[in-house]
Amino acid sequence: MHSIGEMARDSGLSVSALRFYDRAGVLVPAWVDPVSGYRWYDPEQCDEARLLARLRRAGMPLADIRLVLAGWSSADTDLVRGLLQAHLHRLERGLSDARGEFSALRAALDHRENPMTSSLRTATARLSVSAPELAAALDAVRFAASTDPELPMLGGVLFDLDGEDLRLVATDRYRMAVARARTAGHGAGRAQVTVPLPLADAMRALLGGEEPVRLTLDGHRVALETGDRQAAGQCLDHDFPDYRRLVHLPTGRRTLVDVAAFRKSLATGPVRASEVRKQDGTAYDLSVLQVADDGTVTVCEDGDDDRDHIAVNREFLLQALTAGARAELILEFGASTAPLVIRRPDDEDTLSLLMPVRLED
Structure with a gap:
């Protein structure tokens, strides 16, 4: 047997x-x-x-x-x-129908103009930003950026400047991370650029000091200057998804976790047999989580398949906890089909979202 x-x-x-x-x-x-x-x-x-x-x-x-x-x-x-x-x-019939629908969608996209996005990408902004804050923001989102060559518009970090708030965003569809840094010198207006990952990493390498750095966005090119050093290059020529629509989620159950203890329970606790992501054939382990009435988060044993439990990619969750960069973090649980949200207690605008994985095939 x-x-x-x-x-x-x-x-x-x-x-x-x-x-x-x-x-x-x-x-x-x-x-x-x-x-x-x-x-x-x-x-x-x-x-x-x-x-x-x-x-x-x-x-x-x-x-x-x-x-x-x-x-x-x-x-x-x-x-x-x-x-x-x-x-x-x-x-075969379904594929034929899908080809027809996608052909119509591509035609609609070819004729669709988005003045707001175009104006955001061509706007020019020059500002000053705290080096430690920008470094922390990059560290908080870098793990969620996509490396999928089929989705080049996700292969970078979005710099979204709105007034004096600079938000950095990265997503690979299965997770998304958002972080904020305060700026000076820009004032009103909004501008966006998507910085390719190699350039974002080069910027991060310059952010070792405490002095403010100068950031210039012009829609096609971005430059970061600190002292006599500079990291500059072309932005991605793609529109980034409207992340603001994705972060407005129904309020779920919130609990404060000790990150060190929770990481240990994830690393040593039970995992489900490796699942394989249909989109790219990548295998990964699942951790299934439940929240008790007192707020305790438990990693469930294999076989505990309650509908209220949420299953997530364990490696992604461990990376999000590291990116959270706090001794304690807030976990926000919605329905089992809703994203798991990880927030900082002192800065809830910096967050990570992990898409859940269905337990039943």
């Missing part, structure tokens, strides 16, 4: 997915321990699990998967071939 962990490793399905398919009656364990509830599988079921994983990656509905598995076990090849062919035709 194979344990559920062994079945997950050998089949490519996660432990949580195997539990889901058991509850759905798609792949039922050969035996369940009546005392512990632990699931055990016959070795022959591993082939079925691998087949199930392939069908789910191909997007086949569960109702059809049940029939495919039944036909597979009974060697009813005509049934299996018919179901596979029907699903392939559905995918």
Whole structure:
């Protein structure tokens, strides 16, 4: 007999997915321990699990998967071939429809003008900013920047200047970080540039002193000067997403955590079997969190799948805690489908958002 962990490793399905398919009656364990509830599988079921994983990656509905598995076990090849062919035709029709919709969207984008964004990117601003504050802001957001070549508009740090407030923003879709630094010398008006990551890193390397530095944004070029040293270059020629729409979330349950203790519980606590991100095939470990009535945050044991728990990429959460740069941080929990928000108690405008991961396949 194979344990559920062994079945997950050998089949490519996660432990949580195997539990889901058991509850759905798609792949039922050969035996369940009546005392512990632990699931055990016959070795022959591993082939079925691998087949199930392939069908789910191909997007086949569960109702059809049940029939495919039944036909597979009974060697009813005509049934299996018919179901596979029907699903392939559905995918082809869906792809054709999607191509048509995307073609219409691209045409709409080609004809759409955004005067506000254009004016923000071409506005010129010269200002003074505290070197320690700018360094801290870069450190707080750098971890969330994207390195995906398919999304070049996310491959940098947004510098969003509004009056005397400078906000730095980075996102890779799965997480987002926002930090603020105060400025002087700019006054009213708003300007935005997206600084490529190599240039942002070069700027950070100059921010070792305590004196204010000079920052110039002109829409196409950005320059940071300190003393006789300068880091300057072209900005990304892409519009950054409107991050302000993404940070307005319903108020969730808030709790203050000791970062050192929480990091230890994450590093040594249970994790789910590695999930694989569908967009890029990247494997990662999940930590599943719950909040008690007294505000205590617990890393759940494998098998604890309450709907109110939130699952997040453990590495991303550890990076966000480091970027928070405080001994204590506020964790804000909404619904299990809402982002986990990490805030500083003394500066709630500096925050990180982590997108949750569905536990059930």
